[in-house]
Amino acid sequence: MNPNYELPLDEADYSFGFLDEFAKREVRRTILKAISIPGYQTPYASREMPMGRGFGTGGLQLTLSLIGQDDTLKVIDQGSDDSVNAVNLRHFVELTCPGVNTTERTTEATLIQSRHRIPEVDLTESQVLILQVPYPDPLVVVEPSEAKRKVMHGEGDYSRLLTKLYEDIVQFDEITISHRYPTRINGHYVIDPSPIPRYDVPRLYRSKALILLGAGREKKIYAVPPYTVTEPLAFDDVPFRTEDFRDANGHRRACGRCGATDSFLDELIAEDGSKAWQCSDSDYCNQRLAELAQEVSA
């Protein structure tokens, strides 16, 4: 390179939303297509983001393409606003989208970007949920070739996936898929709903909020439009089941912090080896604590 070349010092100034406008437009066009064909994995070019592939770059591209200055953004990872990755993503949006509000309150957010959880409180029509996706294709467990999977999806051929579920039952007397539970959207495409627990899968059903799923590394965007019928794959005699939070006596465990018995719980191991359970959705837990405090003082 020319030895007299000096790096321009304003190189670090980025446009609103980091991505150039052409890239954002492409993502928006892809979103429209994804909404039009519920559950279809719409390919898009997917730009490199300044955080690792696998850290939510697909979700982030959706967020950056949709966000405007009148939006309020919430970012969670494992249900928590203060998880390191959530902090990092939120910080990046604040840095590159000046004027955008961020919040930790689920009810205040217009855009919610999440990894591995859907918030406990029901979302509304004025909200968009963006899920980060590592593996967009539920068929990957039975077919490694993307070209072949594309044909299977087109033909609605999920027989090998159902066979896998059946073999699970034969071998273990249980369906062993723990998260990323294959879910049929609007009667045709089966999606990988991202690594949400089975506990969150019923929340997809006729969700009032638009749910967008972005896989940056695998370069796919897909959608569950509002009020769409969604069905986790199961058999008539072996129904779909969510995580079991009952103790040995059959009692539903409660959050050790707010006492909730209706939330997804994190299992924690203390220094002394004892166990505790706590809400994974930190905003839900905090709001319950605040309400309890109000009741006490009233």
Added chain:
Amino acid sequence: MGYVAIKGGGRAIRGAEAALETLRTAEGDAGTPLSLSTIENQLRLLTSRIVSEGGLYHPRLAALAVKQMQGDTLEAAFALRAYRSTKPRLLEAPVQDSGEMRLIRRISSAFKDIPGGQMLGPTSDYALRLMRLDLANESPESFRDVARRFMDNVPETDLPDCFPKVVDALRAEGLLPAIDGPAGTPFDITRDPLVFPVARSAALATMARAETGSLLAIAYSNMRGYGDVHPTIAELRVGYLPVMLPHPVTGEPVEAGEVLMTECEVVAMYEGSDTDGPPVFTLGYGACFGHNEVKAIAMAILDRALQKGMRDGPRNPSEDPEFVLLHVDGVDSMGFASHYKMPHYVTFQSDMDRLRTTQAKVTQPRRQGENA
């Protein structure tokens, strides 16, 4: 036990950043910050690797990335790629003629003598890999003398120039297939996702910015026996390619600058041809930014292997376009391997739920049956 504090992520990240920066400057008073020019020149092959894998020809920014990432090639290439995302695509460059390269090195292992001659140039191919202890305490004076002495002894006529391409000679003799017409619009992997089957131009573009080690590993599997390209290097050339772009006003091609690049063409044994003509050798092509010979050779071999796979169906991983092209990108593979370090509390909770339920079902009947 009590509950776990759900605050502190931001503070932890800031602490990690500070610790990382402290290690970069750990020499303290004895240290000298690396200048970008030092990295670009003295670690030129490292810079080459970053511009190539980053997919952006900007050696100075590549040097900055190397400095910032403390020498991690995957991270440095990644930073350059992310920077690229912020820039719009202004135009599509016309096809560049690599015959116009100002060469610093070109060899052919197919012919002893080639038009223009063999030119070993800057290579460590035949250097003995003995530790040069004299470099351990190199003085600035001796450092400066080296370049000065070299240039003193080089006659003007030996300065880099362009040379005709070896494959053109092979083509003229009818040993290689003729180029079938002008290539169509090349596939732009930065603007379109790979949806298989993909065009050869998409495969070439993907490999051109692939991670060197990944490309080499898959190419090596082909060389060893999981494949049968059996290549001969018709030509490997390293040099500066003038980049010709249409003038914004007149539309006439003008030289906008030059890029250091490596190009490799391998000739493989002939096969029964589908067409009526006589059998001819087949060609594999590799090219990338910077001085990266192993990468260009690996790419040329894989190009040949993939062409075979696209035509006859893959018989080895290296002939399968999906297998090769979706697994050679350093940004993708490194990112995904790193992401396993992030919290997976929720999914692991789900995993435990499944395992405990299954364990309960498996152990109960066994106790009944075996009375153990």
